[in-house]
Amino acid sequence: MLTLHYLSDSRAHRIAWMLEELELEYTMKVHRRRPSGLAPRELERLHFLGKAPLLEDGDLVLAESAHIVEHLLDTRAPQLRPDPASAPEQARSHRYWLHFAEASFAPPLIMKHLFDKVRERTPSLLRPVTGIVPSMLGKAYLDDTLAKHAAFVDSHLRDREFFVGDAPSGADFMMIFPCEAAAARYGGRYSALLDYVRRVHARPAYKRARKRAGVPYMYD
Numbered sequence: 303m304l305t306l307h308y309l310s311d312s313r314a315h316r317i318a319w320m321l322e323e324l325e326l327e328y329t330m331k332v333h334r335r336r337p338s339g340l341a342p343r344e345l346e347r348l349h350f351l352g353k354a355p356l357l358e359d360g361d362l363v364l365a366e367s368a369h370i371v372e373h374l375l376d377t378r379a380p381q382l383r384p385d386p387a388s389a390p391e392q393a394r395s396h397r398y399w400l401h402f403a404e405a406s407f408a409p410p411l412i413m414k415h416l417f418d419k420v421r422e423r424t425p426s427l428l429r430p431v432t433g434i435v436p437s438m439l440g441k442a443y444l445d446d447t448l449a450k451h452a453a454f455v456d457s458h459l460r461d462r463e464f465f466v467g468d469a470p471s472g473a474d475f476m477m478i479f480p481c482e483a484a485a486a487r488y489g490g491r492y493s494a495l496l497d498y499v500r501r502v503h504a505r506p507a508y509k510r511a512r513k514r515a516g517v518p519y520m521y522d
């Protein structure tokens with residue numbers, strides 16, 4: 303029995319999309335963020351870090367989205383992972399994008415998002431002072447890094463429907479979240495990335511996942 307712990311406005315949506323594409327039976331428990339933005343305490347009863355997504359599979363409680371995606375590939379959908387023996391190049395590419403999503407693409411996007419939140423929550427009189435570090439860091443590092451990463455993803459997607467092969471794979475389930483964040487911020491500049499996000503959003507399985515969660519999603 304699978305139970306997905308889904309946090310509003312979070313990476314949990316990628317797992318919901320995957321479960322729907324696989325047409326697996328599962329229960330979805332929707333948790334709402336606290337006013338601070340943190341996940342509710344009840345997730346800490348399941349996992350020390352108390353972050354989402356979490357997936358219960360029988361007695362197992364799995365955290366970390368790439369770990370969850372790989373667990374589902376291993377146990378429910380081996381056909382979605384290219385075979386290293388017969389398709390070594392595709393298998394390497396699949397593994398690359400699956401890891402790139404959280405290890406390289408998400409961190410600068412999240413940092414930018416958090417800086418925005420700090421700015422929103424700072425009284426306007428203090429903004430010039432509290433904005434100094436984000437603005438210096440933005441100019442020195444974040445903006446260039448993000449532009450480079452987004453251009454890299456955009457060029458990969460220019461002649462492809464999905465990250466690897468001709469159907470959604472583990473790479474897509476991982477990449478959709480940072481792609482949504484990048485498209486929301488810079489969509490106009492990266493048309494292949496934006497088209498990819500639109501294609502995924504149009505998939506019946508993605509729509510089913512959105513309907514089932516029943517809470518707004520910042521990247522709708």
Ligand SMILES: N[C@@H](CCC(=O)N[C@@H](CS)C(=O)NCC(=O)O)C(=O)O
Nearest residue numbers: 312313340341353354355366367404
């Ligand atoms: N790298 C982790 C990140 C987990 C994570 O930070 N989740 C966020 C939601 S996108 C969260 O639970 N935030 C609420 C909190 O930190 O309390 C993964 O991919 O699962």
